[in-house]
Amino acid sequence: MQQLIRFFVRNHVSLIYVALLSLSLVLIFQSHQYHRSAFLNSANALSGNLFSIAGGIESYFHLEKKNSILAEENSRLRQMVSKLQTVDLPEITLQKDSSLHAQYTFKPAKVINNNYALQNNFITLKIGKNQGVEREMGVISSNGIVGIIDNVSGRFSTVLSILHSKSRINARLKKSAHFGSLIWNQKDPNLLQLIDVPRMAPVKKGDTIVTGGKSAIFPDGIPIGVIENLNLNESSNYFEIDVKPFTDMTNLSYVYVIQNRYREEIKTLEKEVNE
Amino acid sequence: MSNNSFLIGIRFLVLLLLQVLIFNKLNLSIAVTPYVYVIYFILFPIKEKRVSFLFTSFLLGLAIDMFMNSGGIHAAASVTTAYFRPAILKAVFGISYETQSLKFRQATGYQKVIIVLLLTLIHHSVLFFLETFNLNLFLFTLTKVFLTAIFTTVLSILLIHLFRPSTK
Numbered sequence: 188m189q190q191l192i193r194f195f196v197r198n199h200v201s202l203i204y205v206a207l208l209s210l211s212l213v214l215i216f217q218s219h220q221y222h223r224s225a226f227l228n229s230a231n232a233l234s235g236n237l238f239s240i241a242g243g244i245e246s247y248f249h250l251e252k253k254n255s256i257l258a259e260e261n262s263r264l265r266q267m268v269s270k271l272q273t274v275d276l277p278e279i280t281l282q283k284d285s286s287l288h289a290q291y292t293f294k295p296a297k298v299i300n301n302n303y304a305l306q307n308n309f310i311t312l313k314i315g316k317n318q319g320v321e322r323e324m325g326v327i328s329s330n331g332i333v334g335i336i337d338n339v340s341g342r343f344s345t346v347l348s349i350l351h352s353k354s355r356i357n358a359r360l361k362k363s364a365h366f367g368s369l370i371w372n373q374k375d376p377n378l379l380q381l382i383d384v385p386r387m388a389p390v391k392k393g394d395t396i397v398t399g400g401k402s403a404i405f406p407d408g409i410p411i412g413v414i415e416n417l418n419l420n421e422s423s424n425y426f427e428i429d430v431k432p433f434t435d436m437t438n439l440s441y442v443y444v445i446q447n448r449y450r451e452e453i454k455t456l457e458k459e460v461n462e
Numbered sequence: 463m464s465n466n467s468f469l470i471g472i473r474f475l476v477l478l479l480l481q482v483l484i485f486n487k488l489n490l491s492i493a494v495t496p497y498v499y500v501i502y503f504i505l506f507p508i509k510e511k512r513v514s515f516l517f518t519s520f521l522l523g524l525a526i527d528m529f530m531n532s533g534g535i536h537a538a539a540s541v542t543t544a545y546f547r548p549a550i551l552k553a554v555f556g557i558s559y560e561t562q563s564l565k566f567r568q569a570t571g572y573q574k575v576i577i578v579l580l581l582t583l584i585h586h587s588v589l590f591f592l593e594t595f596n597l598n599l600f601l602f603t604l605t606k607v608f609l610t611a612i613f614t615t616v617l618s619i620l621l622i623h624l625f626r627p628s629t630k
Contacts, residue, residue, distance in 0.1 A: 199513070200513060200545075201545075203513055203516050203517075204516055204542075204544075204545040207520045207537070208538055208541055210520075210537075211520070211535070211537035211538035212534065212538060213534070214527075214533050214534030215533040215535055215538065215592060217533065218532075218534070219533070219595065227524065228531050229528060229529050229530070229531050231528070233528075234528060234529050237529075238529075241483045245487075302486070304494070304495050305495070305530070305532070306593045306594050306595075307531075307593065309530070309531035345531055352596075373594060373596070374599075374602065
């Protein structure tokens with residue numbers, strides 16, 4: 188017994204080191220688990236407020252760039268409106284139905300912290316539970332997808348960026364319905380990988396990739412990016428595709444959080460099916 | 463003693479804020495982020511208790527983890543760096559480490575570079591291998607460790623010299 192106590196006293200520094208190291212390893216493994224996020228995350232009031240103060244100052248340095256992004260988006264939307272106006276409306280008969288209420292609503296949110304140079308990147312937004320944001324809502328920028336809401340507090344939320352090893356998004360080719368999963372190989376923040384596209388799919392370099400709409404998170408057809416490289420893996424019969432995203436992940440200022448009206452319904456239905 | 467603790471506390475906060483508000487946003491084109499909060503492990507008084515060194519280092523890492531949503535990788539890297547510091551100092555200073563009350567600022571320029579580089583290398587190796595968590599990317603991670611370590615070392619030495627106490 189005495190020897191045991193002496194051992195603890197002599198090696199207390201090493202023992203404390205091992206204890207603290209194990210504690211941090213537990214935290215890491217916990218954050219690696221799917222559907223479970225970091226125990227400590229930047230959606231809390233302390234880091235949220237700090238980031239929003241710093242982000243408020245920082246945002247003044249990029250006003251010109253942000254203006255031009257907004258102007259571009261405006262012109263694109265205007266073009267869409269003018270196209271719709273030239274369609275001969277009386278020929279289409281619209282039935283008034285409650286299902287015509289928009290299924291998706293888009294809430295603007297300010298980016299107060301953005302990581303893109305790490306292996307697992309998160310974005311912090313100044314929008315939270317008070318504004319109706321929940322976990323697993325999609326986040327897009329004016330150009331394309333950004334990520335999925337991960338942690339939510341009252342006024343802030345963190346986004347699991349598409350530049351994260353856990354990120355996996357259902358995506359398809361714009362011109363056909365062949366779909367695959369969009370992942371990131373943790374190397375280049377300007378290149379994402381589309382996997383599981385079968386060899387019979389008509390894929391060409393320069394094709395556009397959009398979201399597949401096979402989940403309750405993103406609506407169908409949100410642009411993702413264009414195909415940069417592709418090669419066919421002969422052994423597995425699937426394409427390995429590099430996608431260059433439309434969203435410049437290094438330069439985000441405002442994003443939209445997507446709310447799906449039927450999310451709860453879809454989820455409960457899927458749960459019933461799985462049981 | 464209390465004066466010393468106060469100084470350490472201030473350093474803790476300043477380095478934390480510097481890291482999360484400025485240096486995390488300083489991304490070079492090759493995606494290298496310098497982790498200058500290693501200055502904390504460099505400047506922590508050598509004669510101070512090792513236990514308090516371990517605990518405060520762990521807390522600093524945990525605080526960084528909170529801001530970066532990284533689970534506990536910074537905490538693990540920090541506590542490891544703090545644990546191995548005495549061995550490095552012993553190797554660099556030799557016998558005088560045990561006999562004299564040394565301070566980092568009294569070291570020669572050459573010794574300083576070696577200490578900073580070794581501490582940074584320990585810290586970054588643990589950090590990046592835990593971060594990537596994928597042995598397929600071993601070489602990629604190793605390159606990243608060395609590139610970032612060089613960058614962090616240069617910046618840390620510059621910062622330490624920039625903010626040295628004015629009393630001589």
